[in-house]
Amino acid sequence: MSGHSKFANIKHKKEKNDAAKGKIFTVIGREIAVAVKEGGPDPANNSKLRDVIAKAKSNNMPNDTIERGIKKAAGDANSVNYVQNTYEGYGPNGIAIIVETLTDNKNRTAANVRSAFSKGRGNIGTSGCVSFMFQKKGQIIVSKEEYETDPDEFMMIALDAGAEDFVEEDDSYEITTDPDAFGEVREALEKEGLKVDVRMQGLGEIPAIQQLFIDHAQFMLKHEMVDIMKKKDKDSKDKDSKDKDE
Numbered sequence: 575m576s577g578h579s580k581f582a583n584i585k586h587k588k589e590k591n592d593a594a595k596g597k598i599f600t601v602i603g604r605e606i607a608v609a610v611k612e613g614g615p616d617p618a619n620n621s622k623l624r625d626v627i628a629k630a631k632s633n634n635m636p637n638d639t640i641e642r643g644i645k646k647a648a649g650d651a652n653s654v655n656y657v658q659n660t661y662e663g664y665g666p667n668g669i670a671i672i673v674e675t676l677t678d679n680k681n682r683t684a685a686n687v688r689s690a691f692s693k694g695r696g697n698i699g700t701s702g703c704v705s706f707m708f709q710k711k712g713q714i715i716v717s718k719e720e721y722e723t724d725p726d727e728f729m730m731i732a733l734d735a736g737a738e739d740f741v742e743e744d745d746s747y748e749i750t751t752d753p754d755a756f757g758e759v760r761e762a763l764e765k766e767g768l769k770v771d772v773r774m775q776g777l778g779e780i781p782a783i784q785q786l787f788i789d790h791a792q793f794m795l796k797h798e799m800v801d802i803m804k805k806k807d808k809d810s811k812d813k814d815s816k817d818k819d820e
Contacts, residue, residue: 712756
């Protein structure tokens with residue numbers, strides 16, 4: 575029975591990972607479609623598309639899937655039109671939250687976002703109510719396994735490429751850039767032979783001030799709100815001003 579149980583656990587874990595990967599691919603596919611419609615299908619002349627392709631590759635999306643997405647968006651005038659929207663509000667304990675969505679149904683997504691705020695004991699605010707607390711930045715993560723030499727040397731490479739900030743974490747380096755310099759910095763690091771990871775942030779809103787949770791219950795409520803958004807709609811991502819519990 576133990577062998578059967580182990581196989582079942584492995585099978586369940588694989589199915590869960592495959593489902594998560596499928597959701598990520600769906601979101602990235604939409605981002606590819608938007609980038610192509612905004613700037614054309616040629617990555618050489620479309621910096622936004624280059625950045626999305628880099629994000630796709632860092633999430634292990636197959637090259638043929640990427641190419642099919644680009645061709646479909648470029649050649650199908652009747653393809654789904656995705657619209658970007660941003661919602662601002664407050665979560666548990668007054669956490670400032672920005673939700674960025676990419677959807678083909680604005681009404682459905684708006685209803686889902688409102689429901690998630692409500693169930694998470696928060697509320698949606700007006701445009702601009704919390705955005706002043708965030709800064710739009712590019713963030714690049716490089717695993718220490720990819721770069722094992724002197725951190726100071728790596729920091730100089732990143733700063734010379736145009737990075738604004740460089741932080742060494744336990745198992746990675748986090749590089750922050752101006753949004754306009756994001757692609758240039760990423761490409762400069764890739765030319766150095768580094769595999770960069772843009773899965774965690776890419777281009778997005780970063781809190782100007784971060785605080786620690788001191789109330790575990792409020793911390794769990796915040797994550798419950800995020801989980802509701804992810805389950806309700808696959809086309810949103812959130813940024814908040816509180817990071818973790820003590």
